[in-house]
Amino acid sequence: MEPLLPVSNGRCGRWRDHRQVVNGVLYRIRTGVQWRDLPERYGPWKTVHERHRRWSAGGTWKVLLRRVQAKADAAGDIDWDISVDSTSVRAHHQAAGARQAPPPVRKGGFPGGQSRSDPGRTDRSAGGGEALGRSRGGFTTKIHLSADGGCRVLSLVITPGQYADCTQFEPVIDKIPVPRLTTGRPRTKPDSVSADKGYPNRRSRRYLRRRGIQHVIPEKADQAANRVRRGKTGGRPPGFDEDRYKKRNTVERAINKLKAFRAVATRFHKRGYVYLGTATVAALVIWLRS
Structure with missing residues (x-):
């Protein structure tokens, strides 16, 4: 990980050891404790929190996740029969009330030729705002994700809780690109995609x-009845492989692994990009454990 992490520009004073800070971030995401309650062995809690916030805004966690996925793909360890689904996360009342302000600029260098003008560096939540909304579950955020056959997250998108699953189908698939360790374009096309009845609209199938x-x-059922009622103009029924659909439980198991991290299972972050960074770190740990 070290070559991919930002470096000090010499103007920020003493640069605390990355290993100590990363361990503090992992401890907080796993246990869900308040930042102020971090054990002293991880250093000042403000340093750990600020580093996590800046790396979430700058896309550092996303770069690390992509590199781990690239190594797995190069070794042939990714099952590209992927599944797509979403899960709602209850937001604590402390997550509300964030000021309308852009994410901070990350300190230090940008590894791998990444620049401050990179449009994908902030990875802002879909739908604007801080990805907080009202649904039947109350004050919630929704995580839309895709997972490979090994129950590991390939891509993440967060939206307010009332957003329908089908509206984020294309963004989730578009965020899958897995880079190559050598030369060549990233892999963006899975072998197959499975999803539940929250995604059977014409737009998703056309895509x-x-x-x-x-x-x-x-x-x-209503779509099938409408197709039959239209007769020949209704077209043929879409193909459906029952055996392949049984593998869709991989994304459900990936969600269970993701929510095993307490800071992901309940949202306390006010900023959407920080919560997305937290979920990305959890996905990164799952890949490293596998």
């Missing part, structure tokens, strides 16, 4: 057909 991706998405 997959346009990219030549096989899919297993069940048809809703």
Whole structure:
């Protein structure tokens, strides 16, 4: 990880050891304690919190996750029969009330040629705001994700809790690119995609057909009845592989692994990009453990 982490620019005073800070971030995400309650062995809690906040804004955690995925792909360890789903996360009342301000600029250098003008560096939450909304579950944030056959997260998108799953299907698939360790374009096309009845709209199917991706998405009863009622103009029923659909539980298991981290299972962060960074760190740990 060290070559991918930012370096001091010499103007920020003493630069605390990355290992100590990363361990503090991992401890907090796993236990869900308040930042002020971090054990002293991780150094000043403000340093740990600030480093996590800046690395979430600058995309450092995302770069690390992509590198781990690239190594797994190079070793042939990724099952590209992926599944897509979402999960709602209850937001604590302390997550509300954030000021409308842009994310901070990260201190230090930008590894791998990354620049401050990179449009993908902040990875802001979809829908604007701080990805907080009202749903039947109350004050919530929704995590949309894709997972490979090994129950590991490939991509993450966060939205307010009332957003429908189907509206974020394309953004989740578009965020899958896994870079190559050598030369070549990143891999962006899975072998197949499976999803539940929250995604069977025409737009999602057209998107997959346009990219030549096989899919297993069940048809809703009302959609099937409408197709039959239209007769020949209704078209043919979409293909459905029951055996392949049984593997969709991999994304459910990936969600369970992700929510085993207490800072992900309940949202306390006011800023959406910081919470997305927290979920990214949890996904990174899951990949490293595998």
